[in-house]
Amino acid sequence: MTKIKLCGMQREEHIEWANEAGCDYIGFVFAPSRRQISRAVAADLRKRVSSSISVVGVFVDESIEHIARIADEGTIDLIQLHGSEDEVYLQTLRSVCSLPIIKAVCNPHTTVVESSTADYFLLDGAKGGSGKVFDWRQASGYDKPIFLAGGLHAGNLEKAIRTVCPYAVDMSSGLEEHGEKQRHLMLQATAIAHTL
Template identity: 40%
Template structure:
């Protein structure tokens, strides 16, 4: 069963629907972004996340001490890194880690092996957060478990899973309407991944 991460959550109701529908991870963004949270906002949202769902903090080129402080205070379960962080940086983090890489070429795919200390590797479009997909076929010979991100939504996630066979899929803009998380889209996306093909009638229940 492919796992699901819903990222960029900012509202309690979005957290509720994601956890109710059995998302495996929820992501809180601490990097500069329209989805950026303050520490206090993240702490409030974290209170509504059950222990069975992992809380992920997303950072970009952040000072290690800041990452660890935020992780302890929220508290977070997993650290996701979207910048130029090195494997040596990752080694210093006492939490499971997700290292994200933008994929444009076969050389980018080969660079996945540069981060042996990362718990998970996340493969994304070259411009993270763009809502664009990339050439999934580049990943067909990758043996390690991957988290697949980049332009996923209810109408393409099944094809993405068939092509890449990822450990997890990660969605943010694909479950938004007018830049805001849409509870119906969150529910439909998770159901589509967890239950396979569904009719439109069932996904509207």
């Protein structure tokens, strides 16, 4: 079974649909984007998340103090870094926060990846939420579990999983129609991932 993260949750119904789908992770985006939510909204939504689902906080070049505050409040279970954060940043973050770290990678097999102490890598086609497909041929040779992201949707999800065999898949724009999350797409994507 492939794990799945449904990212960009913003409203109560999104949490209800994620709980219904039985996904493994959901993502709260704290970085500037159309899916960004505040600490207060995230804390409120967290109370509605099933205990079987882990919550990932998505950040882009955020201050370590801000991430640590959100972590200390119990809003998130994992930290996803989607900016230019380097190994010094990761080590400093680890000194104040013990949550697992997912580091997004758009340029595979760089020296940053080879020396990274991140717990997971997230392979993305471009900036998070862009919908650009990651080059699946570049998804091998990593020494950490990988989340595969970038342009995944119900039409290519099975092929992506069979091709890459990731630890987990991460979807956001592929769960939307006209920029809005859809219940049927969240249920469908989770069902596909969990059968492979």
